[in-house]
Amino acid sequence: MSSIHDRTSDCKQPPPLRWRLEALTQRGGYSKLRQFAIWSVMQIAPKYPWVLEMIACVQVAINDPSGEELRRLQASHGGAACAACLIGLKVSPASASAQLAAFECMRPDAYEAAYEASYHARECAGYHTWSDPAATSITGRPVLEASAAALGAQIDELDRLIDSCDLVEGNADQGSSKGDC
Numbered sequence: 001m002s003s004i005h006d007r008t009s010d011c012k013q014p015p016p017l018r019w020r021l022e023a024l025t026q027r028g029g030y031s032k033l034r035q036f037a038i039w040s041v042m043q044i045a046p047k048y049p050w051v052l053e054m055i056a057c058v059q060v061a062i063n064d065p066s067g068e069e070l071r072r073l074q075a076s077h078g079g080a081a082c083a084a085c086l087i088g089l090k091v092s093p094a095s096a097s098a099q100l101a102a103f104e105c106m107r108p109d110a111y112e113a114a115y116e117a118s119y120h121a122r123e124c125a126g127y128h129t130w131s132d133p134a135a136t137s138i139t140g141r142p143v144l145e146a147s148a149a150a151l152g153a154q155i156d157e158l159d160r161l162i163d164s165c166d167l168v169e170g171n172a173d174q175g176s177s178k179g180d181c
Contacts, residue, residue: 012115012119013115013118013119014151016155017118017151017154017155017158018115020155020158020159020162021033021036021111021114021115021118021158023162024036024114024158024161024162024165025110025111027162027165028180029161029162029165029180030110030111030180031110031180032161032162032164032165032180033110033111033113033114034062034105034110034113034114035161036114036118036154036157036158036161037104037105037110037113037114037117037118038055038058038059038105038117039157040101040114040117040118040121040122040154040157041055041098041101041102041105041117041121042055043121043125043150043153044098044101044121044124044125045098045102047094047098048095048098048099050099051098051099051101051102054077054099054102054103054105054106055102055105057073058070058073058102058105058106061073061106067108070106070107070108071108073106074103074106074107074108077103077106078103080099080103081099081100081103084096084097084099084100084103085100093123093127094124094127097120097121097123097124097127098120098121098124100116100120101116101117101118101119101120101121101123101124102117104116104117104119104120105117118154121150121154122147122150122151122154123147125146125147125149125150126144126146126147126150
């Protein structure tokens, strides 16, 4: 079972998103959590083509049931992720957040991958707006709107994935194989 963050002190993910991630976890939707992590990153990937290369590696690695391939990927990209945290967030926060979102997809735990990748993808959306001089204002309102729009899209995607789990569960009651989720 995936480890779930301490719900009493969690300020990284808003409750509606966290509840949906937990609902997928409780349904055993590990491949759906992975899909969501990758989907979250793909929403920002067009602005950062090198992110597509990282996601392609993740999509190959998730087929290894032992998780060893994901751990190998994490180890090989760990230095770049550390640099993104230490330097990139100060110099180019949107690009660094995109890199961190892709890196988080490499986590062997599907819940953790979805949780962290979606967070960094939302941060990237906000930073990308902030770095656009035409979109910024003193209040930062466009940044908040971009982050809120990204959150809304993530919630809609999770609802879609949960609905697809419910359909599979409904078919399982009729004698079909339940499978993942």
